[in-house]
Amino acid sequence: MNSLITTFHIDWKIIIAQAINFGVVLAVLYFFALKPLSKLMAERQKRIEDGLDDAKQNANLLAKTKKEYDDVIAKARIEAHNVFQSGKKEAEENKKNILEKTQQEVESMIASGKKALDAEKVKIVEEAKNEIVSLVVAATEKLLESHGDDSYDKNTIKRIEKIK
């Protein structure tokens, strides 16, 4: 053992010095490199995992929202179609009603116009008759003035009045 110690110059002071050197290296590596590095990597890993989870949740949410949107759009289309159809039907009915009403109004207007026209016609004929009679009377008076015979006059007047 002594020869071993002498041959290799084994010195406990140097052994302790080298142990301290290694201790320093271990402490420096652990506290200033490995620990912060592993902490940083673990944090990053967690953040990446959280990000992936969030992305997955967002994708699910997006898919759900899109489905809801599609459903709403489909429902809206159906409703719009129904509204359009009912509107069209209503419009057609309205149109029909208006047409019928208009036709009735036109017919009543025509009827009342015809009636007024007939009345006017009767009135005009009556007036024309009266006018003609007065003209005939006037003309006859003129003629009779020239004959000077009363019996002829009276007879003529009677005939004229018969015409009337």
Add this chain to the structure above:
Amino acid sequence: MENQINQNQAPVTHEVTLYAEPITHIGSLPVTNSLLTSWIAVFIIIAIVAVLRSKLKEIPKGIQNFFEIMYEGALSLCDQVTNSREITIKVFPLAFAIFIFVLINNWVGILPLGGFGIINGGAFVPFIRSGTADINTTLALSLMGVIGANIFGIVSIGAWKTFNKYVNLRALGSIPAKIRKDPTVLVVAPVTFFVGVLELIGEFAKVASLSFRLFGNVFAGEVLLLSMSALLAYGLPIPFLFLEIFVGAIQAFIFAILVLVYFTIAAQDHDEHEGHASSSVEKLEGELESLAG
């Protein structure tokens, strides 16, 4: 006066010694060239760590990328050895520190700065000699590794179980209880006890094998480089320098992995894990030792 001149003009010799040569003394501590190289290595490691620490960012760049890749690779490698992430997390800093310390020491030792040194009593003493080319360094590391492994064992499986690995009183104590059912216990228990004693001797063998393997390899490398330089100083040592860079890395790796293996074995209860896990670790240890040898 004439004698003094003759002494001054005496040729300076450069002998390769098995031990690290002292350059100076700090009090009673001899500052050897290996110790000086170790201090340089420590300084280099601190500088690298300081640079890394200052560049640590959430989004990695440059040196941080390199260290993160190295860290993750080393962790998964340790997982393969320990078969347990829990043990890996606990032992990894020590194994990694050993690897880095030995690696930088090995590499600083082969820096072509052999011409710088002092002349001490007619002998040239270079400033640079690999820290691990001194048995004191490798002994310190192996002692720390083996003692640390046993402390880790005590913390992991308990003092009694760790004690029984070496002085298997449990095996002897089981004789009266088992002898009626199984008379072979009379043979098996003393053998188990003796195996425990062998384990105890094995712990000292671990210290010796770890320290002398690393010392021998690195010292042999330095001698090889010196011999090649003596044959032809220009060009010839270059391939051997590359070889030594490789050997330095391999030896650092083997030392660190063996310490990791010792820690893993220490954390396993032999009675509970007599099968697969412990035998696979021991097999790995055997393979590594044959590779390193």
